[in-house]
Every structure is written in structure tokens, then in C-alpha cells.
Amino acid sequence: xxxxAPTTTRExxxxxxxxxxxxxxxxxxxxxxxxxxxxxxxxxLVVDIKRIPATQSITKSATGFRIGAGVxxxxxxxNNALKKAWPGVVEAANLxxxxxxxxxxxxxxxxxxxxxxxxxxxALIAAGAKAAIVGPRGRRTVAVDKIVTxxxxxxxxxxxxxxAITLPRPPPRSGDAYLRFIPRTEMDIAVxxxxxxxxxxxxxxxxxxxxxxxxxxxxVVLVPAAARAITGTRLEDVALAKLAAACEAACNPIDDxxxxxxxxxxxxxxxxxxxxxIAYQRAGGN
Amino acid sequence: MSGIxxxxxxxxxxxxxxxxxxxxxxxxxxxxxxxxxxxxxxxTGDCGACSVTVDGRLVCSCLVLGAExxxxxxxxxxxxxxxxxxxPLQSKFIEHAALxxxxxxxGFLVAAKxxxxxxxxxxxxxxxxxLAGNLCRCTGYDKIxxxxxAAATEVRKQEGRKxxxxx
Numbered sequence: 183x184x185x186x187a188p189t190t191t192r193e194x195x196x197x198x199x200x201x202x203x204x205x206x207x208x209x210x211x212x213x214x215x216x217x218x219x220x221x222x223x224x225x226x227l228v229v230d231i232k233r234i235p236a237t238q239s240i241t242k243s244a245t246g247f248r249i250g251a252g253v254x255x256x257x258x259x260x261n262n263a264l265k266k267a268w269p270g271v272v273e274a275a276n277l278x279x280x281x282x283x284x285x286x287x288x289x290x291x292x293x294x295x296x297x298x299x300x301x302x303x304x305a306l307i308a309a310g311a312k313a314a315i316v317g318p319r320g321r322r323t324v325a326v327d328k329i330v331t332x333x334x335x336x337x338x339x340x341x342x343x344x345x346a347i348t349l350p351r352p353p354p355r356s357g358d359a360y361l362r363f364i365p366r367t368e369m370d371i372a373v374x375x376x377x378x379x380x381x382x383x384x385x386x387x388x389x390x391x392x393x394x395x396x397x398x399x400x401x402v403v404l405v406p407a408a409a410r411a412i413t414g415t416r417l418e419d420v421a422l423a424k425l426a427a428a429c430e431a432a433c434n435p436i437d438d439x440x441x442x443x444x445x446x447x448x449x450x451x452x453x454x455x456x457x458x459x460i461a462y463q464r465a466g467g468n
Numbered sequence: 469m470s471g472i473x474x475x476x477x478x479x480x481x482x483x484x485x486x487x488x489x490x491x492x493x494x495x496x497x498x499x500x501x502x503x504x505x506x507x508x509x510x511x512t513g514d515c516g517a518c519s520v521t522v523d524g525r526l527v528c529s530c531l532v533l534g535a536e537x538x539x540x541x542x543x544x545x546x547x548x549x550x551x552x553x554x555x556p557l558q559s560k561f562i563e564h565a566a567l568x569x570x571x572x573x574x575g576f577l578v579a580a581k582x583x584x585x586x587x588x589x590x591x592x593x594x595x596x597x598x599l600a601g602n603l604c605r606c607t608g609y610d611k612i613x614x615x616x617x618a619a620a621t622e623v624r625k626q627e628g629r630k631x632x633x634x635x
Contacts, residue, residue, distance in 0.1 A: 185472060185489035185535045208533070215531045216512045218490065228489065230536060256525065280601020281579065282516055285525035286532070369600050 187230040191237075191316045191345050194229050199318040199341035201227040207343045209237070209252050210286035212279065213295045229343075236345055240264055246351040248314075251290040251344055255302070256281070258289070268349055269464060270358030270377060270457075274305035277362060280369060290344045296330045297371075299397035303330070304377035305360035307404055308394045311349050317342030330401045355382040357464025359457040362396070363449050365440075372397045373441040376429070376453035378461040380412070386467045388412050393425070393458070398433040398450050405432040408454060417462050425458060426451030476537040478503070479547030487534035494518045496534035497544060505545035505574045509603075516602035519575040519582075520544045526582035528601075545574035548581060556622035557581060557615070566615035568606035576602045580616045588624050592617065 188194045198205045203226025208214055217223045231237050237252035240261050247264055255275040258264055265272045275289050278301050289302045293313070303326070311326045318341040326347065329336050338344070352358075358379035364370035375396030383389040393408035408428035415421035435446040471486035478501070487496050494511075497503040497520070506529055509517035513528040520529045521543045522536075529544075548555045557577050560566070567573045576599060583590055583598040590598065595616050596609070604612060 183490045185533065187535070187538070208536075211531050211533070211536075212513055215492065215533070219511050219530075228533070230533070232536070254525070279513075280516065281526050281582070281598055282519055282528045282531075282601040283513060285527050368597070 183225050184227045185230065186227065187233045189233045189235075191231075191234055194231055194234060194343070195316050195318055195341055197227065197229050198343065203227070205229060207231055207251075207294075209288045209291050210254060210283075212283050212287040213291055231343070231345075234345075244351070245348075247349045249289060249347045249349070251288060251346055253288060254285050255287055255289060255292075256284040259284075264349075267352050268305075268309055268358055270360045270379065270461065271302070271305045271309050271311070271349065274360035274362075274375075274377065275302045277301045277360075277368070289347055293326065293329055293347075294336055294338070294344065296332070296334050296336050296401075298333055298400055298402065299372040299375065300402070301360070301362055301372055301375055301396070303402045304375045304394035304396040305358065306347065306349075306377075307402055308360070308377035308379040308392045309349055309358055310379070310392065311347050313344045314346045314348060315342050316345045323348075327402070327404055332400050353381050355384075355465050356380065357461040357466070359460035359464065361453045361457045361460070363453060371440065374398055374435075374446050374449040374453055375402075376450060376457045378454065378457040380458070380461050380465055382462075382465045382467050386416055388415055388417070388462070388467075391458075393429065393454055395429055395432060395450050395454065398435040398446050400434075403432050405429055405454075407431065412458060416467065417458060422455045422458065426455050429454040472535045474535055474538045476539065477541045479543055485534070489533070489535060491534045492530050493520070493522075493532040493534050493537055493542070494529040496537070497529060500534075503544055503546050506578075507571050507574055509571065509575075514603070515572070515575070516579060517572050517575040519578040519602065521578065521582060524585075526579055543578075545578050548577055555581070555619075556626070557584070557619040560615040560619040560622065561612075564611050564615035564618060566607060566611040572602060572604040572606075576604065576612055580619070583616070584620055584623055588620055588627065590617070590620060 205227040208230040232252040237250040360377045362372040362375040377394040380391040391409040411424035433447040507517035509515035513531040518529040
């Protein structure tokens, strides 16, 4: 195995493109090093992207936030502006693992590891996040929901990697939330996760919403029917019941030791309902 | 295979070593630098026995490559005591019998130090959350939590004394 720590994205993309065997990007390493240790992968080249300045910071601009691919999720929790704008995204990212893991793991890694149960992904998709991709043919920007194609697989082409995630600036009267269910207090993999992001009109009626579910299908799912169920409402009981029903209908989960199909399906509706209420309150609704 | 030359700082001292690309920081600390206080438990970031800080951030050294340490500041359990004087966390662990077999102890101490550095008056809940990345199969955790709480009180007292002296 070779190790390289380039200082520019161009150099990193060239190294990955020219690798003779399998090349892997190293950011936090909390998945990559585990896979190397247990022998599921044998990289020919590991490219550490943390020496590239563009991967190292969270920047706020007029259009929103840019979170570099090397930024540990703990640093997201330490960024007050980001927490204020996208509390659900930050909470989701801060649910991943222990403090030791939080200080290394990244949302780009969480995304590219492509687990159906990735905690930050439903929140990112609900927030309308985009991935800034660099590759041998230059740059492209893709919505986060277009990255994961199945458990462990992504739409990234050979030589491509994600340099940063961008989040839009939330419109006034917006709020987001992410909830996950695990059988213990923390340090576990989601049985179900639900993300909601919404914007209210001046009268407190939901104008726009995005609802996502994790761990109930091969990839995180965006549920437009659930968003429609609450759009034009003040989250009255009838609207919340329709939201839950739409979420249940969108579930296509597996049966495993963490939960049965029936259990996951029901919990998806319950969590989406609770997350919607939190997002609504954060947006200033009563 | 050619080695990678790394210059770093460990517990305040400049250190240079040569390691293989796939070698973890834990391997380097234990096998090359003979700093065997950091323990090799799971090797997959689950147990926290190998906890160290890199540029002030608490991490599992089994999930960091040795080569990544270039130019960074690493602190290990060996840097906790001040010469012969134990850190309050260490004295309180002994006083409260917060260890039995001892394998997890260095990791707990490093993680607890990271907690006290950012919050010198943690609640029991905050202590339990901060130490959730460290596993202990002997104590049942209660004695560890009590020792950290007692050490926090001691650290606050010492800081108070230092502040009074500087007036």
C-alpha cells in the first residue's frame, strides 16, 4: 500500500486516477481503517485529503454553508452559525459514534460509506444539500440524494471524490430536525431515522417541506407524498396522520436483529411525525 | 517497501519515526516508540483503550495512520502525569478503585482529561456521554464516573488556587 497526502484537489484527483490498483480517499478513516483492519479491502493507494485546505473548513457565505470533506462532525457541532441555520443536520451528524469517532468522522465519509442507516444522510437530503465533486474531468455538483445507489455503492466515477457538502441558506421561517430510533441511549446504528425540513408562510402554514427516511430501504428515501401531506397545513392531527401514512407506504425495510419489517415501518411514521413537529417549532410555528 | 519519514510532537517532545504506510498511530506508539500506555483493544474504534489526542482532539489511535501524525501534536497517557506527580484523575482513579484489570484505564484517563479540558464541572450525565466511547468490562462504570467527578472538583480547586496566586 502507498500513502499520499497531497495539498491540492487537482493533485489528489490525479493520484487517484493514476492508481494501478484500488485507491481510497482517507478523511476521518473511521470506516476506511476498520475495513482495512478486518481485511474487506486492500488498498493499493490511500489518499489523505486533510492536507488540502479546501477540505478543512466550514465557510458561510450569502448562499449558505460549505462543509469541507475533512471536517470532523465534532467541528460542525462547535459551529454556532451552522447549528443555528441547520440544527437538524448538526444533530444528525453529532449522533454518529463516540467523542473519539466524532473528532474524526465526516459527513462526506458517512455519505460515501453508503450505509442505508447513515445518520447524517436523511438530514442532508431533507436540507437539500449538494455534493461538490472533483474528478479527472473537472468539477460537478450533484444533489446528495443522487450519490448513494445502493448499500455500499455510489454514483461517483473512477477518480472522483467529494470535496465538500454545500447547504443552502435557509429561507426565513425555516426549521429542520432529524430523529433516529435505537434501542439504547447512544452508540448504535439507526433502526429507523427520519429527517424533516420545512419552511412556513407568514401565517404559520407549511409552504414547503422535505421528508426523508433512513434504514427502511436500500438507500435513504425522499418521500414527496409525506411532504405533500403537511404542505398547506399547520400540522394538525389529520395532516400528521397523513404524513405518517405516507412514510409507512414509502418503507421497504429488511428484517434483522435490530427490527422487523412491521416494527421499522410503524416507527418510521412515528419518528417522521415527531421530527416534523420539532422542525415546525424551530421554524417559528406554534 | 519504503518507509515514510514522519516528524511530529508527542507529549510536547519533538519525535521522528519511520513507519509503513498502513501502520496505525497506535502501532507506531507501541511498537516503534515503546509508548505502551495506549492499549490495543479492538483495533476498530469501538473500545477506546487506545485513546490519544491529536491537535487537541480525542481520537482512537487505532483509527489514525502513523503517517497522518506529520506536523501534529499528539498527547498520550504518558503525558498525563507531571513527572512523579499524578494528575488528579489518576489519583482519584486509585482512591475510588476505578479500575480492576486496568486495560481500559489509560483510555478512560485520556478521554476524561479531554472532557475536563473543555468542561471542568461536568454533570454525571455529561461524564457518562463523554466516556461512552470507552468500554470497561470490570467496574460497571460507576466507580469511574465517581472518580472523574471527584477529579473535576480537585482540578477546579487547583485552578482556583492558581488564580488566587496570580492576583
